[in-house]
Amino acid sequence: GNSVTQMEGPVTLSEEAFLTINCTYTATGYPSLFWYVQYPGEGLQLLLKATKADDKGSNKGFEATYRKETTSFHLEKGSVQVSDSAVYFCALWEDSSYKLIFGSGTRLLVRP
Amino acid sequence: DVKVTQSSRYLVKRTGEKVFLECVQDMDHENMFWYRQDPGLGLRLIYFSYDVKMKEKGDIPEGYSVSREKKERFSLILESASTNQTSMYLCASSPHGAGGHHYEQYFGPGTRLTVT
Numbered sequence: 001g002n003s004v005t006q007m008e009g010p011v012t013l014s015e016e017a018f019l020t021i022n023c024t025y026t027a028t029g030y031p032s033l034f035w036y037v038q039y040p041g042e043g044l045q046l047l048l049k050a051t052k053a054d055d056k057g058s059n060k061g062f063e064a065t066y067r068k069e070t071t072s073f074h075l076e077k078g079s080v081q082v083s084d085s086a087v088y089f090c091a092l093w094e095d096s097s098y099k100l101i102f103g104s105g106t107r108l109l110v111r112p
Numbered sequence: 113d114v115k116v117t118q119s120s121r122y123l124v125k126r127t128g129e130k131v132f133l134e135c136v137q138d139m140d141h142e143n144m145f146w147y148r149q150d151p152g153l154g155l156r157l158i159y160f161s162y163d164v165k166m167k168e169k170g171d172i173p174e175g176y177s178v179s180r181e182k183k184e185r186f187s188l189i190l191e192s193a194s195t196n197q198t199s200m201y202l203c204a205s206s207p208h209g210a211g212g213h214h215y216e217q218y219f220g221p222g223t224r225l226t227v228t
Contacts, residue, residue, distance in 0.1 A: 027178075030122040043116070043202055043221045044202065044204075044217075044218050045214055046217070049216070089155070098160075099160075100155075100217060101159055102154040103154055104154040105154050
């Protein structure tokens with residue numbers, strides 16, 4: 001079946017550092033891909049999405065490009081802030097079952 | 113502003129108790145979902161519903177049931193709580209179909225349930 005694999009955390013960075021969180025997927029066809037973010041004490045929020053190959057999703061300085069050759073959707077940000085500390089989930093939409101398939105999440109901690 | 117609310121943020125129950133977790137959304141969404149979130153496992157789908165009185169099993173429905181009597185409300189029921197059901201429970205909703213937005217899910221803040 002379809003699946004999503006994320007790098008294990010926690011990822012600890014200093015403020016203004018460059019961020020990459022790796023995400024790869026296994027799927028039949030070309031599913032829509034997502035990054036969700038969960039801030040402490042809150043539910044998940046959609047951060048960005050890409051619905052077809054080579055699309056780039058972007059929001060709040062975060063970007064991710066849908067790479068079908070490498071089946072990847074890595075999350076990047078050029079300069080992280082303390083307020084970006086959260087758990088980030090990569091996910092894909094499985095049309096056949098009408099479900100979001102989530103990765104295990106990556107915790108990001110940004111130090112001042 | 114879109115909103116999904118859950119009845120409790122923290123809940124402590126005893127083994128064998130019947131537990132009700134309530135979720136309400138004010139966005140007139142057709143679809144509603146219950147997940148549990150455990151460290152290292154991400155989110156796992158328990159049940160979902162396309163419409164009032166409809167329900168579908170997710171990946172881990174054992175030990176749970178659901179009820180959707182009104183469009184805005186989706187309840188998760190633990191018939192006889194067990195310690196392995198200690199977890200964070202997240203409710204979500206999404207619109208149906210047109211425009212491809214059915215996969216954009218809106219989440220509540222979660223209920224952290226402890227079963228002792």
